[in-house]
Amino acid sequence: MRLLAISLIAVGPILVGFHWAWQGVQRVMQIQKLVAVLDELARELAFQQAQLLAIFQQSEQELLQACAKVLAQARPPSMRQIWDEELGRCFPLLGGVELETARKIGQVLGRYDAKRQCEAIEQARQALSLAEQMQREEAQRNGRVGWALGMAGGAFIFIILI
Secondary structure, eight states, rough: HHHHHHHHHHHHHHHHHHHHHHHHHHHHHHHHHHHHHHHHHHHHHHHHOOOOOHHHHOOOOOHHHHHHHHTTTTOOOHHHHHHHHHHHOOOOOOOOOHHHHHHHHHHHHHTTHHHHHHHHHHHHHHHHHHHHHHHHHHHHHHHHHHHHHHHHHHHHHHHOOO
């Protein structure tokens, strides 16, 4: 029974290491998903002369649908505020450069013609693609470190408690 309790305690650091590694992978996945949202948005803006609300409502992307719900209200806040709030809600793991790059899109949407909006989206998409590559490399490196530290910590606790 004591050995079982010690084993369960030792599993904690291992799970923390796996969680740390998994968060890096999740962040990469969120950046990829955001790039897909921007691709769809740029494509729709370029091919349709529809309003943003119509583009958002036709989309299957969670971020764009959430923006459509708020934008359809009787007195919606500014597009920048809507974009910032929904971006934070839909992509909670984004941070730093990725988040700032994505937030700049909200400042452009609905304020300029379709061509300028598409240019801004393309610049953001390129920056996010580069950030995704860097984040992928960092996630692989940190994943190995987190896994190794978790295993070592778990083994250390197991040995001490035996």
